[in-house]
Amino acid sequence: MSQDIFVVVEHLRGQVADISYVMLAAAGELSKGIGGNVVAVLLGNKAEGLAGSLAADQVLYLDHSALADFTSDAYQKALTGLISEKQPRAVLFGNTSIGADVASGLSIKLGLPLVSSCRSFSADGKFVSQICGGKIMAEGDLPSPTALVTMSPGGYKPEAGQSAQAPALTKLEVAGLDALRVKLANYIEPEAGDVDISKETLLIAVGRGIQQQDNITLAEDLAQALGGVVCGSRPVIDQGWLATSRLVGKSGKHVKPKVYLALGISGAPEHSEAITDSDIIIAINTDPKAPIFDFAKYGAETDLFDLVEVLTEKVKAAKG
Ligand SMILES: Cc1cc2nc3c(=O)[nH]c(=O)nc-3n(C[C@H](O)[C@H](O)[C@H](O)COP(=O)(O)OP(=O)(O)OC[C@H]3O[C@@H](n4cnc5c(N)ncnc54)[C@H](O)[C@@H]3O)c2cc1C
Incomplete structure (x- = not known):
């Protein structure tokens, strides 16, 4: 020993x-x-x-x-x-x-x-x-x-x-590997064409707080203005509002962007464990006790619907 x-x-x-x-x-x-x-x-x-x-x-x-x-x-x-x-x-x-x-x-x-x-x-x-x-x-x-x-x-x-x-x-030397029950047949690559969120530097993440599919455009507009990419928590993916390749968390991708902006995400462990390598986490949530605030460097305890559109306009205006 x-x-x-x-x-x-x-x-x-x-x-x-x-x-x-x-x-x-x-x-x-x-x-x-x-x-x-x-x-x-x-x-x-x-x-x-x-x-x-x-x-x-x-x-x-x-x-x-x-x-x-x-x-x-x-x-x-x-x-x-x-x-x-x-x-x-x-x-x-x-x-x-x-x-x-x-x-x-x-x-x-x-x-x-x-x-x-x-x-x-x-x-x-x-x-x-x-x-x-x-x-x-x-x-x-x-x-x-x-x-x-x-x-x-x-x-x-x-x-x-x-x-x-x-x-x-x-x-x-390794012995005893001659009578294996399992061998790899082939790899199946994920569908090409979508972004790889694990390599993105600015992520706008939406959670159940976004309420319905139509509202995702709010996050997409903000992402476009900032030059980022939209991803989501599991409820959003399970609803089919975003592609599976955009899932952040235990069952999805581990991400490490420079900025992770979480809109209406509670910060459940299965989600949070995959975002802690982000340089800066910013959380927008109406619930001051949401666990996401334990991980966030900056946070706003506010309704995302009051903030996101205004923020997008401000970014657009600042960029001219
Ligand atoms: C084995 C297993 C694997 C899992 N894998 C994953 C995974 O990979 N990824 C993942 O994300 N989850 C995963 N989950 C699910 C996870 O446990 C949570 O259920 C999920 O992360 C919750 O998503 P959410 O934060 O979007 O929703 P909720 O927990 O419902 O949180 C919604 C938040 O939005 C806030 N909110 C509501 N309205 C507004 C508003 N108008 N403005 C601002 N804030 C608002 C609420 O205060 C709340 O905090 C897994 C669970 C299990 C058991």
């Missing part, structure tokens, strides 16, 4: 996912509290190149043709042997569809405790998790001997888990 903290690096189609860097930043904090090294665990095939930017003391690289694309079956089999042999103090996974799938399967296979939806670690090594859909923040000691943890974004900036200096890499 060791005090090392393993971070299972999530990557897709040649790109390290931001959540991997968030986890490395978290592991760095945890190692200050409990000691041990930060060890990035990279699974792939001819994917050593992805290790260069990882802020870790060491990279364990598991290379196998069956790991060229993600399947939960292959990842679980590869990690079962590694975790059993090395017995790290903690293994961090993204609280994503990939990470949650692998971590929960391993928890059962290896009989190890799983701490879910962790956002951060305290200075003395306690985990802080969002539970009950984010309504409660729970703090506790990591269960022993080895705790599996799924990490949500929001607690650390991805930049804090990046390094310009490539860490030492050890390539490991």
Whole structure:
């Protein structure tokens, strides 16, 4: 058994996912509290190149043709042997569809405790998790001997888990990947033609407070005047008022614009977790107790219908 903290690096189609860097930043904090090294665990095939930017003391690289694309079956089999042999103090996974799938399967296979939806670690090594859909923040000691943890974004900036200096890499042989039950058939790309809101710098987000589809034009006019793009919370997408590609949140996109203007959005955890990397959040809401104000740098407790049209006119006038 060791005090090392393993971070299972999530990557897709040649790109390290931001959540991997968030986890490395978290592991760095945890190692200050409990000691041990930060060890990035990279699974792939001819994917050593992805290790260069990882802020870790060491990279364990598991290379196998069956790991060229993600399947939960292959990842679980590869990690079962590694975790059993090395017995790290903690293994961090993204609280994503990939990470949650692998971590929960391993928890059962290896009989190890799983701490879910962790956002951060305290200075003395306690985990802080969002539970009950984010309504409660729970703090506790990591269960022993080895705790599996799924990490949500929001607690650390991805930049804090990046390094310009490539860490030492050890390539490991992986056995037992010959009789897999699942293999990737092909990727289905999302429909082309729409904007990618995760790359936009100015987002005008509408929530249930917009009341009806016709009112979306208010946000579109403002977005056009400001040079931004409209996106929405889940009720708006579920109603079909905006395309699914515009959904912000747990089930949609994680966004990091310079400005996120939230119109009539309450700030439920499933929405908020995906906006905390925005540089500036501005909230417009009639309810002073709306949780969105906890995240917003600027806020107006007002009716969006009193404000948005006036704001659009002012922007147009200012731009001439
Ligand atoms: C597993 C799971 C996954 C989910 N994934 C997502 C996700 O990816 N994205 C997501 O957004 N949600 C997601 N949800 C839903 C989430 O829990 C919330 O229900 C949703 O985010 C609420 O959307 P909202 O803020 O638009 O609506 P509401 O919570 O109904 O808030 C509307 C807000 O508008 C304000 N308002 C009303 N009228 C006005 C007005 N005239 N002017 C100004 N303010 C006004 C109200 O005060 C209120 O705060 C998920 C839920 C679950 C269980």
